Amino acid sequence: MTMTRRDALALAMGGFAASVLPLPALADATADAIAKFTGGATAGEGGLTLTAPEIAENGNTVPVSVDAPGATEIAIYAPGNPTPGVAVFKFGPLAGSQAASIRIRLSKTQDLVAVAKMADGSFVQAKSTVKVTIGGCGG
């Protein structure tokens, strides 16, 4: 019987991460993308809520939402994905709220990053670790 790595891992009752390599804090591609979004400005903290599951039920469709009252733009990055840039939401002056929800695909366990551009031109950032495992044996 031939099994792919994914099949074999899902078969065993242990949940497991698709990669057990230590993750860099931020991959270079992500840092570059964020620098481009912020124009090189340093992002502060607070005022931006990034909501994501602690452990993904399905790495192929992970629900993520962002909320930053007063923001004009919010960008989401998945540094562990081959292409880290996920989405940029832009809010016009008439937007009732500055919040958005999206489902994204995550290739492995990683720290999601969201960056919001506020109306005064400043930036804030939030992080959330999402663990991607296949199968488990909780009980």
Next chain:
Amino acid sequence: MISRREFLQASLAASTILGASGLSRWSRAMAQQTMTQDQLLQFEPLGNVTLIHITDIHAQAMPIYFREPEINLGVGDARGKPPHVTGKDFLEMFKIKPDSPEAYALTYDNYVDLAKSYGKMGGMDRVATVVNAIRAERPEAIVLDGGDTWHGSMVALKTKGQDMVDIMNQLGTDAMTSHWEWTYGEERVNEIVDTLPFPFLGANIFDAEWDEPAYEPYKIFERNGTQIAVIGQAFPYLPIANPKWMFPDYSFGIREERMQAMVDEVRAKGVDLVVCLSHNGFDVDRKMAGRVKGIDVILTGHTHDAVPEPVLIGETIMIASGSNGKFVSRIDLDVRDGKMMGFRHKLIPIFSDVIEPDKDMAALITKTREPFKKELEEVVGETSSLLYRRGNFNGTWDDLICEAMLSERDAEIAMSPGVRWGPSLLPGDKITMEDILGVTSMTYGETYRTEMTGETIKTILEDVADNLFNTDPYYQQGGDMVRIGGMGYHIDVSKPIGQRISNMTSLKDGADIDPSRSYVVTGWASVNEGTEGPQIWDVIADHIRKIGTVDLKPNESVVVTGA
């Protein structure tokens, strides 16, 4: 007015499970004479609200032996704190005398001798007696079931949970939450929920497609003019730890912000007391208690911990009521003007030889078992070893299961899930099919046989270890370590994922496990749809029939460091 802190301390001192009776070293007869039902139930009523909590019964309708863990390691902030305290340390922490009834009920030391003295524990007919007695004194008591109720026995498997549904209805349950219930599939869950005379609560159960709440998040009870909100929290990692394909339309998760929103919502409605009926597991609940504001009481479940005193986290008290019907918690609360002013708690141990069975419940249990009597009672062999499972690493039941799989399935390495349920058997006991199903019954019990490389096996061990020993409880799933047969390994629980497991060796010849070589691996309880193979209980029964008597050697194949 007495301050809340003083009240809590006063209550804590009064909450040891048997009061100051100081029983120790009694023979069984002595124990029966000395320990009375009245004494077990003795409780000085307090305040105006009574909660009765039972959880993780795992369909154990009959009295059982259940040995508590010897190894239950806590990591990060939980290190050395209850429930991660076992044996003598546990006895010292809670001032329990060795060999006393409490020591037998709550720890593992000298288990076989004490089990022979004090007898089996639990039994839903005894639980009914206790619940009825509390209700006689406090008619408005609220009975709350923390879930893992419909699964775990042969009768439950054969009736798709119906026996336990009938038992819990007769007990007079007021609300429940869920976990293994879902392994009967979402259709069956909803079929049962439609018939329940009480709510099936889960603030964190969402429709997977529309990402909106799918079940009642809470129920508000009015008792003696006091409004009590009970918010349900189902097991957060159902689609990861159990087969997602059995309940594809639902999504779970901790959803801390949702819990806070529900607490705020019921507070805004003016409730006086907020109770969370949780199946998060102890460490997850401890973290949640520190982050979600406004919960007065968390009735915690999932990790099967029996803690004789409430654990205080800020303004929240956590109650852990054990598993398998061994304990019922009674919590009396003094609630005034929207505030919990004080509480008194007792973890009531259900000594089955001391507590009189409730006749109606006993009759119902007999009726549910009747159609399966012959199968339940079929003897396949006997054991000269104590058989137990609970603990972070292999128990003797697991060693037997792995041995059976290796032998019957002609494999090099066996994997058995680190579930926390499964009663114990004493040396000299006969092994019946009911006993085997008691540690294995499930709707996905097929025993697979496949090939995996050494590297894949290590990846699996690393990932399961991270589900248990991640220092952030929100990343723990609450299962114990996967049990391994045919292979030994070292584990440093203090390391991060990828670095915990080392020295993987074949037990057959002592050779190192080669990352690139393929090994024949057998296991059961795969979360994959379409897994093929014989049911695990048949594999075990076949093996025991061949060997006749189970006689296990001590297993030293797992070396643990960093604790």
